Amino acid sequence: xxxxxxxxxxxEGAISSAFIGESIAKHQTKTSIGAHNIFLGQVRADVINGKxxxxxxxxxxxxxANKKFHEIRESAFEKFDMTCMHIxxxxxxxxxxxxxxxxxxxxxxxxxxxxxxxxxxxxxxxxVPVFGKEIFEDETHQWKVNS
Amino acid sequence: xNITIKYFGQIAEVTQKESEQLDFSEGSIAxxxxxxxxxxxxxxxKEFKIAQNQELVSENEKLTGAEIALLPPFSGG
Numbered sequence: 001x002x003x004x005x006x007x008x009x010x011x012e013g014a015i016s017s018a019f020i021g022e023s024i025a026k027h028q029t030k031t032s033i034g035a036h037n038i039f040l041g042q043v044r045a046d047v048i049n050g051k052x053x054x055x056x057x058x059x060x061x062x063x064x065a066n067k068k069f070h071e072i073r074e075s076a077f078e079k080f081d082m083t084c085m086h087i088x089x090x091x092x093x094x095x096x097x098x099x100x101x102x103x104x105x106x107x108x109x110x111x112x113x114x115x116x117x118x119x120x121x122x123x124x125x126x127x128v129p130v131f132g133k134e135i136f137e138d139e140t141h142q143w144k145v146n147s
Numbered sequence: 148x149n150i151t152i153k154y155f156g157q158i159a160e161v162t163q164k165e166s167e168q169l170d171f172s173e174g175s176i177a178x179x180x181x182x183x184x185x186x187x188x189x190x191x192x193k194e195f196k197i198a199q200n201q202e203l204v205s206e207n208e209k210l211t212g213a214e215i216a217l218l219p220p221f222s223g224g
Binding site: 041058060061063067089121124126128129131133143 | 202216218
């Protein structure tokens, strides 16, 4: 099921719950699947030095990022017996409480999807050149660092 | 050779631009950095990784590419 050509993982703005719902619905025809697992990254309204984060503005080195997403995808298919996997990441402004990362894995069996999802999300955090600018309510900003 | 240098995130704030083209003869990534440190005084205080043709490389790597990118800490997801 792995594509040969890197596809574009990025979506402009937040990932809507309708889009996530439709993605789930699309898998109802794939009846060899017995388990799905979903990770949703949500923008947190962190309070830093008394200022609250109201949104994150995402930019990326898109060509390299899509290449890295593709490599993660290939290695995940090698490691885990998955039926399919999908990754979507936001670019541009995503407000606190909205979804910025959607990872969706499916397999005939449940154990695989727990391990696969964790692997994929950690790989994304470590290796994909995406940059988040945390915008505070007073319109100042700082650059987010993954912990 | 003409090399495109791309800047992202807080690095682009230092350079005040997202990309530029610079001309280099043969050499290593370190020579590109020397030029950039000279051009952008505060760049040296910033943390970043370097990609050549979309693969991370060390400073000692030979300059081969048409595209160099300066990447601050990743913060996706």
